[in-house]
Amino acid sequence: MTSPTPGSAGSRTVLITGGAGGIGQGIARAFAAAGDRVILADRDAAAVAAAAEALGAEPLALDITDAASAAEALHGLAERGGVDALVNNAGILSVHGTVTELEPDAYRSILEVNVIGTFNMLQAFARHRIVAGGGGAVVNISSIGGRQPTPGMGAYESSKAAVDSVTRWAAIELAAHGIRVNAVAPGPVLTPMLEMGMPEGSPAREAWSSRIPLGDLAQVSDIAPAVVFLASGSAGHITGVSLAVDGGQLLT
Numbered sequence: 001m002t003s004p005t006p007g008s009a010g011s012r013t014v015l016i017t018g019g020a021g022g023i024g025q026g027i028a029r030a031f032a033a034a035g036d037r038v039i040l041a042d043r044d045a046a047a048v049a050a051a052a053e054a055l056g057a058e059p060l061a062l063d064i065t066d067a068a069s070a071a072e073a074l075h076g077l078a079e080r081g082g083v084d085a086l087v088n089n090a091g092i093l094s095v096h097g098t099v100t101e102l103e104p105d106a107y108r109s110i111l112e113v114n115v116i117g118t119f120n121m122l123q124a125f126a127r128h129r130i131v132a133g134g135g136g137a138v139v140n141i142s143s144i145g146g147r148q149p150t151p152g153m154g155a156y157e158s159s160k161a162a163v164d165s166v167t168r169w170a171a172i173e174l175a176a177h178g179i180r181v182n183a184v185a186p187g188p189v190l191t192p193m194l195e196m197g198m199p200e201g202s203p204a205r206e207a208w209s210s211r212i213p214l215g216d217l218a219q220v221s222d223i224a225p226a227v228v229f230l231a232s233g234s235a236g237h238i239t240g241v242s243l244a245v246d247g248g249q250l251l252t
C-alpha cells in the first residue's frame, strides 16, 4: 500500500515551522516554487512576517513548545482549507557543553524545543489529518549528529536522536491512517548565519569540511529537495526513515 500526500505538488498546503530561519526559508522557497501554498510558522513574529512576505507565504506566529498554541494553530488552519504536509524544522542549535560542564537547565531548554516542540506539532497535525479522513506527510528536520558524536554537542545531538526515534514511533502508529512520517538529517549546512561564523578558509570551516567525503558543508539548496521529495507522492511507500544529507560524513 502506498500513501500519497493529499493533493499533488502545486495544490498542497504545507506548514513549515522555524520558517524565519535559514533552512526553513530554503525549504519554503522549494515548496513555493512547486506552486504549493506555504504557511511559515516561527516564534519570532517579526522575522517570520518579513520572511513570509519575501517568499509569498503566509506567516504564523507560533511557539511550538506550547501544546495548546500548536493545537489552536492546526484548528485555525483546518478551518481555512487544512494542511497536507508538516515540516517540523524549528530547532535550537546553540546549546553546547561537555558532559562534565553542561547545566541541566540548558539541556532541558533544547529538549523542550527540539523534542517536545516537534512532538506537539506532530500530534496536532496527526489529529487534524485523522479528522480530515487520513493521509498526509510529516518531515522532521533531524541531524546526523543524532548518529555521530562531536565533543561538546551532545545535548543537541541527543535531542536529534530523539527526533529520529519520534519519527519511527509516529510512522508506525500513523501508517494505518495513511500518514507518512519521515526525517531529513543534514550534516552542517551553510545557512547565512553559519557562514558568517565560519567563512570560507577559516579553521572552523576547514575542520568541518575535512570530515565530509564530498568535500564541503551542505548548502540550504542541498537539503530542501530531500524534504520536498519525502513530502510528495513520489515517496508514497516510504515512512519511518531518517534520510542523511551529509556529503557522506556518516561514512567516516
Ligand SMILES: NC(=O)c1ccc[n+]([C@@H]2O[C@H](COP(=O)([O-])OP(=O)(O)OC[C@H]3O[C@@H](n4cnc5c(N)ncnc54)[C@H](O)[C@@H]3O)[C@@H](O)[C@H]2O)c1
Pocket (backbone or CB within 6 Å): 017, 018, 019, 020, 021, 022, 023, 024, 041, 042, 043, 044, 062, 063, 064, 065, 089, 090, 091, 092, 093, 113, 117, 141, 142, 143, 144, 185, 186, 187, 188, 189, 190, 191, 193, 194
Ligand atoms: N544549520 C545546520 O548546520 C543544521 C544542521 C543539521 C540540522 N539542522 C536543523 O535544521 C533546522 C533549522 O536550522 P537553521 O540552521 O535554519 O536554524 P535557524 O536558527 O536559522 O532557524 C531556526 C528557527 O527556529 C525558530 N524557533 C526556535 N525555537 C522555536 C519555537 N519554540 N517555536 C517556533 N520557532 C522556533 C527560530 O526562531 C528560528 O527562526 C533545525 O531543526 C536544526 O537543528 C541545522
